[in-house]
Amino acid sequence: MSAETTGSRDFRYWRLRFRAWRGSRPFWAGLFTMAGGVPIAYFPYANMHLGNVTLAMSTTAGAGSLIIGVLLVTLGLTMWFHSVVRTFAGVAAILLALISLPVANIGGFVIGFLLAMLGGALSVAWVPSKAKGRAAPAAGPAPEGPAPSEGDETVPGPREAQPGTAATGTTVDANGGRNSAG
Template sequence: MLLILSRWRDWRRGRPFWGGLATVVAGVEIGVIPLAPLKVMLHQGTAGIPSVVLALVLVVLGLSAWFAPQYRGLAGILTVLLAAAALVLSNLGGFVIGTLLGVLGGALIFAWQPVPPAAPADPAAPADDGPHHGSPVTT
């Protein structure tokens, strides 16, 4: 069990997990509103189609942040732009909640930086005692 949790933690830390999660939740929130009962959908007409398409694209961008973190810059920028477009295209961006989650998720995706792997310690290398000023004094 501990091995599974360790692998999960390593996987999660190796990608913009929280930004992707916020983006997926924003897409689901924006997409659920137009998928109301049929009586409500008949009143919307074709206005519900851009909402569903926008929601699907946001979910795909969130998943791409998880499974292809090398494209995080593009995914983050597109997420913020689409979340802002949702204000106009989709019931005020899922009643503003979806837009706020999308902007937050896109910003987290864009700002995420991978942690470089730690260099293994070389036992043959001399120990570094801090900054050295000038040449060593020999007596």
């Protein structure tokens, strides 16, 4: 610390930290999933007042609605803080949203259903970004250097460089892409 700094961090620092945290996980998927769980859990226990008339929206499946809503909020938090299981959490959120249609007042009057479906779909579709420290391999010719000997444990090069393979970037051999010689 220098004599000029006060030791406190400004708003820009925290905003950039939050931005980096948000970018490393399915943030919007978790937010939509949690937002979908709130109306699903809330509406069966809510009362609406119209003048002197009170309308109770409670149903016989109030406990089921509460369980679905709490599970959706939990899945949203799981997407944020344990993004490794994002695919499971997304599929579970989609299934719970579908179950909420008959159980929880048409899925929280369709609001919670749509938000939970969107959050689940975003979670299933989210893929972590590539590490910034790694550079993508060049598309040009292979670098020249000593050829690996037969006993070398090296990572194989691009699939196109191996003669006799018709695999594309989306297919995988049964041997995991390793050379079968040896």
